[in-house]
Amino acid sequence: MKGLENIHKIVVLGLGRSGVGAAVLAQKHGFDVFVSDGGGGGSAFAKALQEKDISYETGGHSMDKILQADLVVKSPGIPDTVEVIKKIHEAGIQIVSEIEFASRFTEETLIAITGSNGKTTVTSFTGHMLREAGLELTVGGNIGESFAAQVAEGSAQYRVLEVSSFQLDGIDTFKPHIAVLLNITPDHLDRYDYKFENYIASKMRIAMNQDENDYLIYNADDPVIVEAIKKRKIKSRLVPFSLERKLDYGCYLEDNNITITLDNNTISMSTDHLTIKGRHNTANAMAASTTAKLLQIRKETIRQSMQSFQGVEHRLENVLKINKVQYINDSKATNVNATYFALESMEQPTVWIVGGVDKGNDYSELYSLVNRKVKAIVCLGTDNSRIVEAFGNCVEQMVETSSMEDAVRVAYKLSEAGDNVLLSPACASFDLFENYEDRGRQFKNAVRGL
Incomplete structure (x- = not known):
């Protein structure tokens, strides 16, 4: 210890x-x-x-x-x-x-991923690749189970961790063998004296204890990261990835092919079969596959993993950002406990879509979170009386709806730039939907139809 x-x-x-x-x-x-x-x-x-x-x-x-x-x-x-x-x-x-406390109990290989956006996807994607390679690992940190809980449960070969700036603020000796820095955009500035440079410094702490035997994978297209690296004496080996330009060392995209060159060893894979779509997800795939390559995972395993990774559907799944409002699908939250985790993770004012078949829920444990994080509630169910009774005094705006299209349309009107719209029902789905998957798909379709 x-x-x-x-x-x-x-x-x-x-x-x-x-x-x-x-x-x-x-x-x-x-x-x-x-x-x-x-x-x-x-x-x-x-x-x-x-x-x-x-x-x-x-x-x-x-x-x-x-x-x-x-x-x-x-x-x-x-x-x-x-x-x-x-x-x-x-x-x-x-x-x-x-995360600092937990790291003091282990000598295992740590892979830490941070960034203002995409870190959950890259953490999950990296974990998927390592599992496909047959490695013994845990995935957690800022998502899923805490790092400390995982260390307490038992040993593992690798620890894949999503880490936030708030977690990095409290480190002293925390030292990932591979650190991944995806992007840095202004975020949480209320915690950083409204100074972007303080937030940048917080993110850069991910590499502060690394040495020449470690790696920092970073987004070479992000000018904030590039400038921050220049200003610091980083001891770890720098591994850039880029969507914009060809690199002699690192990972780049050219003609829909991801090419990774490390220590005179080059592999190339088509993005045509990448299951998570969008340019940002191509960058996420590059970060995850570069991590896997550094861990000597075979090209064929990486390629197959890129084709089989489905993202994190129905569990705090970022659907779209419309007018600077992030729509999040957490349809799998069919009980109060699951919704507690979802609301706890919200870092922006949230319009919360909640309701369904109440299973005798005790909503009292959500009150403090709703008071702090929820600006408006959209009830979605055939009978919303329990929700109205439980939360009517917690928020200024509450609207009852009985279809997903109506719920999303109302949430769109109640939200403004910088907000989240979160579907996290805390209830079973079978009053209006076949199951939680059907509910989640209808939510995504309604959001895409806005």
Whole structure:
């Protein structure tokens, strides 16, 4: 365990996926653990801690307990400006992110992927390629299970991680063997003093601990990344990819062929059979296949993986961006717990499409998330009374609909540039649809028809 020799008491701030994962990992290795959440905390997460007999609190922070910690593991959603963080800093207690904490328990090969857009697809795509090659791996981080939870569950050959700027802000020794930097566009600037350069610096932290034995795969078409690399002393080997120009080293696109040249070894593959469409997905495929090539995966396996990867359908699936509004299909969320994860991941004001066949749902665990993240609710079902009753006081705008076309049309009118429109029903689908897949497909068709 690197850097944990004199650590006995660990406090985890934030009762979410990353917080629960960090707490479970800490307990597994014999640390005295306490979890503190200033909000309501999700009941699913609280239950997970109860099952492990881990002490926790919600609805506020007991500073006397927190300041007894030797180390604090902070949820990425908690900004450094809040009072509890200031007091911990004043007390001289080290604060790290969950990915930093988890990395101290493993010597396994880490592949970390970040970017303002596309990181979920590239993370999933990379995981798909490695699985097709028969490698032992986990895929997680900012998607799916937390890194800490995966480390706690057992060993793996490779850890493929989606990492956000918020997670990277809290690293100290986190060192991926392969780092992937997809793009950097202005995002989350409220967390970075409204200074783009601070956000850029945060993203660039992915490479800060790499050495000459490691690799940084980066988008050579992104001027922000190119300039940021020039300004920094990056020790890892730079591996560019480009849709725009031919490269002697790295990965480029020419005549619908992806060509990868590494250490005088060149492979070329047609994009004609790439199942995820669009120029941005070609770039995503290039990033994933370059990662696979660095790991010595055969060309035939990479090619077959490119043909068989279907994206991440019905699970926080980015459908389209229309008038700077992102439409997201999470139709697979047929219960409150799944929708909790979806709403938790929303980083922009969200118009939420919810409803269907209520299975006796307890919506109370969603209240704090809805209050913070949802600007308007579109009810979609034959009977929306439970939704109206549960959330009527949480948002200013709530509209009832009984068809997907109507729901999407209303969401379009309620949203504005910079928003998300999220279909995450929290209910079964069989009042208006055959199943959740049918519901998701109808959502995508309605969005495309706008």
